[in-house]
Amino acid sequence: MIHILRLSSYNRLTTTVLPKMQPITHKTTARMEAGDNYYSEAILKLNSLQTNAKNVKMLQANPRANDKSLPEMRTFFERLGHKVEVLNSLNAIHISGSKGKGSTCAFSESILRCNGYRTGLYTSPHLVEVRERVRIDGKPLSKQAFTDRFNECWTMLQANKTDELQMPSYFRFMTLLAFHTFLIEKVDVSIIEVGIGGMYDPTNIIEKPVVCAVSSLGIDHVRMLGDTLPEIALHKAGIFKPHVPAFTTAQPAEALAVLVDYANRQKALLTLAPTLEAYPTAEPIQLGLSGKFQSCNAALALQATNQWRRWRETGSVPEYIPIDSLSTSDPVPLSPETITGLRACVWPGRAMVLERPEQNSTYYLDGAHTVESIQCAAEWMGTVLETDDHRSRRVLVFNCMDRIVSDLLAPLLALHKDTPFDHVLFCPNITSDTARHADSISYNKSESDQTLAPIRNATTWQELCDAAGVEVSADHHVGGKAKVQTFSSIENVKNWVEKVGRDNGAIHTQVFVTGSLHLVGGMLSNLNWETQ
Structure with missing residues (x-):
């Protein structure tokens, strides 16, 4: 199917006083107009955190930069007054990959929202406005809500910076803002797209997601991830966690071998998502995103969300068993709500x-x-x-x-x-x-x-x-x-x-x-x- 478009208080590290944080509500017209100006100010501050071209090249040339990535990100998150362990309450679906990870996230969010769950979705990059990166129940944060969350994070991080660790980079800040927002909004599930790679990505401070998934792999970001498929696959597999079920789609053999090996090292049960055609439905499944290639993304999302719902409803997690090769998960009957989620999915900028x-x-x-x-x-x-x-x-x-x-x-x-x-x-x-x-x-x-x-x-x-x-x-x-x-x-x-x-x-x-x-x-x- 082608969509045609026509035109709560928390612990603080300092005595800095912030207004009580409230979930998103409707605003008056006057405040919305004022909010546009405050939003613009927030964007200017956010842009000041971008890494300039010269520093990007320096970071890419520094092989030890990765060693500091997650420890620094945990420190930044704690400066917001949160403990890292609280991220487990976001009940995350964590998704990495080279191609289709954003679409897989979009399908997953749409499926769970159509099944009645309150969703948080974090993706990158944005198309037109940065607030697109953080969505509640499928909708980008309003300018007012984004500005409120931004100012809360900015104030706390500024108040607690040190000579050794000043302010986070642009992507780190946005990841912190997304996590902070999802905690305030008390989402049932958060769907988190990896930025680059996975193992050292700022999103990887989530210690215990509910499920992980790796979309199609290929050569990308070679300056940061390596120029061979096995090297890149290892970075993508870096999101696997002990005893957290993981899924992937059809992959080149050399990439699949790396995923299986790392899953075994992490004691994470990795299985292959069945094709969309394997699902027992009376009529062919319709997808809201066009292009034949979206079928594998939708199939991966079905397995990730099915496992998430099984965990949510029964608390059950498949037992880890060491594997030499991947087995394919069983397709399960799809509810009308799930079929609607696939059909209603919209993901701008892709097909x-x-x-x-x-x-x-x-x-x-x-x-x-x-x-x-x-x-x-x-x-x-x-x-x-x-x-x-x-x-x-x-x-x-x-x-x-x-x-x-x-x-x-x-x-x-x-x-x-x-x-x-x-x-x-x-x-x-x-x-x-x-x-x-x-x-x-x-x-x-x-x-x-x-x-x-x-x-x-x-x-x-x-x-x-x-x-x-x-x-x-x-x-x-x-x-x-x-x-x-x-x-x-x-x-x-x-x-x-x-x-x-x-x-x-x-x-x-x-x-x-x-x-x-x-x-x-x-x-x-x-x-x-x-x-x-």
């Missing part, structure tokens, strides 16, 4: 369709940024193109950074050869040349790196086309050649698409945006898509 009837255009957006996910996105795009019953103008918009560009562009070139694009556009993850949305500002990449990325990516595309015997045009679309252009911002790409639509209003324009979640978020921001 997302946004219609712009006033511009006679449709945007297809997928934040795929690994080789495997780009292949899946290209397959989805190919399905869209095959079902197009009239000749549309086809535009590809792409950006990526810190990846092997040729590997990511190769599946898109294969798609281009089968169903040619008329225009291939490259731009940086810069929302606008004139005005920057505070939530979208990133200091993790230097300005020069960002502005040079489109040129580098366009050059790589040209080289791939030359090697494959595919002709391109640098000036205009003629004779089946795709025009290749670079732009200085996402806004300029959007304006170009709209101009082309005005000049040729009778021809529908299909715009495919992929390569980066930040690129997708910037495009959604320019299309005035509202956080939901």
Whole structure:
């Protein structure tokens, strides 16, 4: 199924006095307007915690940085007046992986919410506004609620910082804010997506989640996780905990061997999720997220949530048994509520369709940024193109950074050869040349790196086309050649698409945006898509 969118008090470490913290409530219009200003102030403070590009490279080059990661994160959490053990009360489902972990989180949250549980969902990155990362019952925190939680965390952390350990980084702070929020909101279950890796990720201070899951594995974040699949798999398996059941989906053999070995070392019972087709249902299961690749994410979510509900209802946890190879879990009958949860799941920025009837255009957006996910996105795009019953103008918009560009562009070139694009556009993850949305500002990449990325990516595309015997045009679309252009911002790409639509209003324009979640978020921001 494709969703088409139209446009309590706690212990304190110091005498700092904070207002009593209350769960989310509806606010008056006047306070909402004032809250917008306070929200903007909070975002400016949050952005000050970003690690700049120079420091990012220093951290990546420091092999001992990981040793301090979890101890420091525990210290920061205790500075909020909480004990680390209280995180066990969040009844977490902890999910790592290279591809599909966000979608698996979204399916899990939707299933449990539709079964009547109060949910907390923490994911990253955000698309347009940072408050998207923390959701209660499927909805992002309001600006007021985010600001309240932010100020509580900021005040306590500022009051308790030391010379040795000042303020947490951006992602650490957001993780602390999410945990803090879920405790205040008294959620029944928290679904926690790992940021990078797993073993040393800030989310991994949860000592005893209810269940863990690892989605599809591939090569990603090589500077931090290693450049081989076994190295990466070990980081992802790092979320396994003693006697906490874990699930995974079909994996390459070398990755699966690492998962099994680490699960045995941790005494965690690891099993393979059955395919979606194995479930006994009267009719085929419908998914709210489009793309064939979502089936394995949904199947993984079904096993994780089924185990969570079994634990919740009976307290039972499967006994650990050492394994040499993985067995497949038994599919269980699905309740109507669970089937509804799968069908009603919405996860913006992934296989997302946004219609712009006033511009006679449709945007297809997928934040795929690994080789495997780009292949899946290209397959989805190919399905869209095959079902197009009239000749549309086809535009590809792409950006990526810190990846092997040729590997990511190769599946898109294969798609281009089968169903040619008329225009291939490259731009940086810069929302606008004139005005920057505070939530979208990133200091993790230097300005020069960002502005040079489109040129580098366009050059790589040209080289791939030359090697494959595919002709391109640098000036205009003629004779089946795709025009290749670079732009200085996402806004300029959007304006170009709209101009082309005005000049040729009778021809529908299909715009495919992929390569980066930040690129997708910037495009959604320019299309005035509202956080939901």
